[in-house]
Amino acid sequence: MSDAVDPDRHRPLEHALGRHTDYGAEQLVEADLAADPIEQFARWLAEADERGVYEPNAMVLGTIDPDGIPSARTVLLRGVDGRGFTFYTDHGSRKGRALHAHPAATLVFPWYPLHRQVIVTGEARPVPPEESDAYWAGRPRGSRIAGAASEQSHPIASREALDDRFAEMEQRFAHVEDVPRPERWGGFRLVPQRIEFWQGRTSRRHDRLVFTRADDGWSLERLQP
Numbered sequence: 001m002s003d004a005v006d007p008d009r010h011r012p013l014e015h016a017l018g019r020h021t022d023y024g025a026e027q028l029v030e031a032d033l034a035a036d037p038i039e040q041f042a043r044w045l046a047e048a049d050e051r052g053v054y055e056p057n058a059m060v061l062g063t064i065d066p067d068g069i070p071s072a073r074t075v076l077l078r079g080v081d082g083r084g085f086t087f088y089t090d091h092g093s094r095k096g097r098a099l100h101a102h103p104a105a106t107l108v109f110p111w112y113p114l115h116r117q118v119i120v121t122g123e124a125r126p127v128p129p130e131e132s133d134a135y136w137a138g139r140p141r142g143s144r145i146a147g148a149a150s151e152q153s154h155p156i157a158s159r160e161a162l163d164d165r166f167a168e169m170e171q172r173f174a175h176v177e178d179v180p181r182p183e184r185w186g187g188f189r190l191v192p193q194r195i196e197f198w199q200g201r202t203s204r205r206h207d208r209l210v211f212t213r214a215d216d217g218w219s220l221e222r223l224q225p
Ligand SMILES: Cc1cc2nc3c(=O)[nH]c(=O)nc-3n(C[C@H](O)[C@H](O)[C@H](O)COP(=O)(O)O)c2cc1C
Pocket: 055, 058, 071, 072, 073, 074, 075, 076, 077, 087, 088, 089, 090, 093, 094, 095, 096, 152, 153
């Protein structure tokens, strides 16, 4: 019997796919929102952390490849302020090449245990090299060695070949305090044009409040769930 028609094998999967979770009594109303969406985001991020969300600064970054194909992956938010949302990566990676071709990008913060989601859309540009230097200097030594050894998203022949590259880098920098930042490694800052706050509620009556950048600040709109 093939896997596709074995009911026993698929019972747990049906359980996972068939849920109708009640998202509870929390709500998001205009009167409780900060006037500035970055301030509102900071409040929700702090709450996600306090309420025990695993990796609360993890976000799914969606980009457009040079050939127009979308792609997405998780990265960690490392800074947020009035200038935007900052993350660090290899600029030669798939996402790096995508952003250099098409700066338009989106970030999704999936805070499922809180029945919350934030979606940020805007353009992501490289941060100044001094900023990447400062962040690089604060990374653990092992992460710096790995960053120097790995040309992210490029194919490699085998695990052994990768281990050899790591060993070579460890040897190269064994007696040196500083592991220099590879030029290809650094930050991007996404400057938001739109920030949506989503709060799940009972019976799919979810709250969706969207800030859009306007000439004199931000405009606010409520969307149907
Ligand atoms: C929780 C988590 C956090 C991650 N954080 C980062 C990050 O901050 N920067 C990064 O380059 N990759 C990070 N990754 C790895 C990326 O998801 C991805 O595999 C890698 O960046 C290559 O993506 P690309 O080929 O689309 O460029 C993280 C993965 C996970 C699961």
